[in-house]
Amino acid sequence: MAIKRRTLLAGMAAGSAVLAAPAVMGASRPKVVVIGGGSGGATAARYLARDSQGALDVVLVEPTRTYYTCYFSNLYLGGFWDLENLGHSYGTLAARHGINVVHDWAIGIDRDAQTVTLAGGDVLDYDRLVISPGIDFVEGSVPGWSVAAQNRMPHAYKAGSQTELLKAQVENMREGGVFAMVAPPNPYRCPPGPYERISMVAHVLSERNPTAKILLVDPKENFSKQALFEEGWARHYPGMVERVGPDFGADNVSVDPEAMTVDIDGMVEQVDVCNVIPAQQAGRIAHLADLTNDSGWAPVVPADMRSRMDDKIFVLGDASAQGDMPKSGFSANSQAKVAANVIRHELLDARLFPARYANTCWSLIATDDGVKVGASYEPTDEKIATVDSFISQTGEDADLRRQTFEESIGWYNGIVADMFT
Amino acid sequence: MLTITPPPGQRRGQAGLRRSLTTLLAAMAAAAALAGPVAAQSGDSAPETVQSTTTIPRAVELGDVEHGRELWEFECAACHEMGPGAGDGIGPQLNRVFGRRAAAVADFPYSDSIRRMGRDGLYWTFRTLDAYIENPYALVSGTRMSYAGLDDEGDRADLLAFMRLYSDQPGDIPEAEPTARRVEVELPPEVLEIRGDREWGEFLASECTTCHQRDGAAAGIPSITYWPEDRFVVAMHAYREGLRPHQVMQNIARRLTDEDIAALATYFATIDD
Numbered sequence: 129m130a131i132k133r134r135t136l137l138a139g140m141a142a143g144s145a146v147l148a149a150p151a152v153m154g155a156s157r158p159k160v161v162v163i164g165g166g167s168g169g170a171t172a173a174r175y176l177a178r179d180s181q182g183a184l185d186v187v188l189v190e191p192t193r194t195y196y197t198c199y200f201s202n203l204y205l206g207g208f209w210d211l212e213n214l215g216h217s218y219g220t221l222a223a224r225h226g227i228n229v230v231h232d233w234a235i236g237i238d239r240d241a242q243t244v245t246l247a248g249g250d251v252l253d254y255d256r257l258v259i260s261p262g263i264d265f266v267e268g269s270v271p272g273w274s275v276a277a278q279n280r281m282p283h284a285y286k287a288g289s290q291t292e293l294l295k296a297q298v299e300n301m302r303e304g305g306v307f308a309m310v311a312p313p314n315p316y317r318c319p320p321g322p323y324e325r326i327s328m329v330a331h332v333l334s335e336r337n338p339t340a341k342i343l344l345v346d347p348k349e350n351f352s353k354q355a356l357f358e359e360g361w362a363r364h365y366p367g368m369v370e371r372v373g374p375d376f377g378a379d380n381v382s383v384d385p386e387a388m389t390v391d392i393d394g395m396v397e398q399v400d401v402c403n404v405i406p407a408q409q410a411g412r413i414a415h416l417a418d419l420t421n422d423s424g425w426a427p428v429v430p431a432d433m434r435s436r437m438d439d440k441i442f443v444l445g446d447a448s449a450q451g452d453m454p455k456s457g458f459s460a461n462s463q464a465k466v467a468a469n470v471i472r473h474e475l476l477d478a479r480l481f482p483a484r485y486a487n488t489c490w491s492l493i494a495t496d497d498g499v500k501v502g503a504s505y506e507p508t509d510e511k512i513a514t515v516d517s518f519i520s521q522t523g524e525d526a527d528l529r530r531q532t533f534e535e536s537i538g539w540y541n542g543i544v545a546d547m548f549t
Numbered sequence: 550m551l552t553i554t555p556p557p558g559q560r561r562g563q564a565g566l567r568r569s570l571t572t573l574l575a576a577m578a579a580a581a582a583l584a585g586p587v588a589a590q591s592g593d594s595a596p597e598t599v600q601s602t603t604t605i606p607r608a609v610e611l612g613d614v615e616h617g618r619e620l621w622e623f624e625c626a627a628c629h630e631m632g633p634g635a636g637d638g639i640g641p642q643l644n645r646v647f648g649r650r651a652a653a654v655a656d657f658p659y660s661d662s663i664r665r666m667g668r669d670g671l672y673w674t675f676r677t678l679d680a681y682i683e684n685p686y687a688l689v690s691g692t693r694m695s696y697a698g699l700d701d702e703g704d705r706a707d708l709l710a711f712m713r714l715y716s717d718q719p720g721d722i723p724e725a726e727p728t729a730r731r732v733e734v735e736l737p738p739e740v741l742e743i744r745g746d747r748e749w750g751e752f753l754a755s756e757c758t759t760c761h762q763r764d765g766a767a768a769g770i771p772s773i774t775y776w777p778e779d780r781f782v783v784a785m786h787a788y789r790e791g792l793r794p795h796q797v798m799q800n801i802a803r804r805l806t807d808e809d810i811a812a813l814a815t816y817f818a819t820i821d822d
Binding site (some may be wrong): 175235313458461462479481483486488500502503504515516517518519520534535536537538539541542543545546 | 632697708748752753755756758759760761763764766767768769770796797799800801803804
C-alpha cells in the first residue's frame with residue numbers, strides 16, 4: 129500500500145538534507161487516486177492507465193466488487209435485460225491496465241496533505257485526485273421516507289438489490305393494484321430515467337396485471353422527452369398511467385411507508401407499490417471534502433472538470449455542477465476522457481487537447497420502441513454549454529424505433545467496453 | 550470478466566434464436582464436411598480455395614440473378630467490391646468467395662473471430678454464406694461485418710446466385726463493372742489529401758468509442774475499426790452535410806472540421822488496441 133508522502137519526505141530529509149525533493153519524487157511514478165468505479169471513475173482510471181502505459185500509478189477506490197449500471201436497469205425491470213448483464217467486474221482494469229483496484233470506502237480527503245483515508249484504515253496519497261461518487265439522496269426531501277424505509281418503498285435509483293426488489297414488488301402486485309412513483313425534482317441522475325421506468329412498469333403490468341394503474345406524482349412542470357413518453361403511454365398502455373403535476377399539488381408530497389399511502393397536498397392515496405425517488409445531491413465524499421456549494425453539487429471548471437475548490441481534484445459525472453450536460457453515464461464517460469487528458473498533461477507532459485463533450489440518452493418505451501435525445505457541448509467560462517442537439521420525433525415509424533432500440537444495445541455494449549475492458 | 554451480451558438479433562425472440570441456431574448447425578456441418586477434402590490437398594496452398602468435389606449447383610439454379618444484383622447494390626456494395634479490379638474496402642473483395650477459406654484475403658484486417666473460424670476450417674459455400682448472411686453474429690460472433698442480416702431465404706438465394714457469378718473461373722467473371730460505388734459526396738482533392746494528426750485523432754476517437762467498440766465488435770452499432778481512410782472521410786462528410794440520415798452521427802459530425810475528420814480516419818485505420 130502507498131507510503132504517505134509526508135512520511136517519505138520526512139525520512140528523506142532526515143537521511144540526506146542535500147537531496148532535492150523533486151529528484152526523490154522523480155524516482156516514483158506520479159500518483160492518481162480515483163474514487164468511484166462507475167461511468168466517470170472507471171473510464172478515467174482506464175484512460176489514465178492505458179494511455180500512460182505504466183507511467184502513472186493509478187488507484188481505483190470502489191467499494192463494490194461487481195458494478196451494476198443504473199442505465200438499462202429499467203430494461204431489467206421490464207424484462208428486456210438480464211441482471212447478470214448489468215453487472216461488471218474490475219478484473220480487466222487490474223489485469224490488463226495495471227490499475228490498483230481497492231475495494232473499500234473512501235471516508236476522508238485531506239486536501240492539504242493530499243491524502244485519501246479509506247474505511248479499512250489505509251491512507252493513499254495523490255498528486256491528482258479524481259472523484260466520481262455519483263449521487264446521494266437529500267434527507268427529508270420526501271417527508272415520511274428515509275433509507276430505513278427503502279424496503280417498503282424502494283428508490284431503485286442505485287442499481288442492484290433495490291432494482292431486484294422493485295421488480296419483485298411490481299410482478300407480485302395484487303390484481304388491479306396501484307403502482308405509484310414519486311418522481312424527483314431537478315436536477316437529478318438520468319433525466320428520462322423515471323419516465324422510462326414508468327414505461328417498463330406499464331409494460332410488465334399490461335401483460336401480467338392489465339387492470340392495474342400507475343400513479344406518477346411529479347413535482348416538475350415538464351420532464352425529459354415528455355411528448356415522446358406521453359405519446360407512447362397513450363399508444364401502448366391506454367388509460368394505465370395517470371400523472372399528477374405541481375398544478376395538483378405534486379410539489380407537496382409525503383409518504384407513509386407503514387400504511388402504504390401517498391399524501392399529495394392533503395389528498396391521501398392508498399397504493400400497493402411505491403417507488404420513491406428522492407431529491408438528490410453529490411455523493412457523500414464530495415461533501416466531506418468540502419467540494420460542494422449550497423446547491424449540494426460540486427462546481428467544476430468547464431474546460432477540464434477541475435474542482436473550483438481545489439486544483440488538484442477533478443469531479444466527474446452526476447456529482448459535478450458543470451452546466452448543461454445531463455447527469456448521465458454517457459456524460460460522465462465523456463467528462464472522464466477530458467479530465468484524463470488534462471491529468472496526463474500535467475503529470476507526464478502529454479499533449480493537451482481542447483475539451484469536447486457529448487451525450488446521448490436512449491430510452492425504451494415498449495417492445496422495440498426506442499427513443500433518444502442528445503447533444504454536443506463545449507466549455508465556456510461559466511459552464512459547459514450546449515452547442516447542438518437532437519431528439520427523436522413523435523410519430524416515427526416502427527422500423528426507426530426498433531433500430532433506435534437496437535442502437536441502444538450497441539451503445540450499452542460500447543460504453544461498458546470503454547469502461548471495463 | 551465482462552459480460553458479453555448477445556446481439557439484438559438473438560435477443561429478439563426465441564423463434565429467431567432457434568432459426569439462427571438451426572442454420573448455424575447446418576453451416577457448421579457443411580464447414581466440417583468440406584474441411585476434410587481440403588485438408589487432404591492442402592499441399593497446394595497458394596490459392597486458398599477448394600476445388601469442388603461435390604456438385605455446386607449452377608448459378609441459375611440458386612436463384613434470380615437479376616434480383617440478386619439489386620440486393621447486392623442495396624445490401625453489400627457499400628462495403629464490398631466484386632468484379633474486375635475489385636479491391637478491399639471496408640470489407641474484403643468478394644471475387645471467387647465461393648470455395649475460399651474464411652479470412653483468406655491477404656492483408657485484409659479481419660477480426661480475430663473470423664480468422665479463428667478460418668483456421669478451424671470454415672470455407673465459404675452456399676450453405677455457410679447463406680448462414681452468414683442470414684445472421685453474421687450467429688455464425689461468427691465477433692465479426693466486424695456490421696450487417697443485421699437478410700431474413701428472407703429466397704432473397705439470400707438470389708443474392709448468392711449473383712455473387713456466384715464472380716466465383717467462377719477468372720475468365721468467366723463478367724467484364725462489366727456492376728459494383729461501381731456511387732459517390733456520396735464529391736470532395737475536393739485537397740480535402741482527401743489532408744494528412745490526419747493521429748494523436749489528435751486518438752483523443753477525438755474517445756468520443757466515438759463510447760458507442761463504437763475499439764475492437765470492432767458490432768451489434769446494434771456498426772464497427773468503424775480498420776476502415777480505409779478515404780471511405781471514413783467520405784462517410785463523415787456525408788453525415789456532416791446531412792446526406793446520411795442519423796441524428797447522433799449528424800450531431801457528432803457537424804462540429805468536426807476537415808482536419809478532425811482526417812485525424813479520426815487515420816486513427817481508426819491504424820488502431821492498435
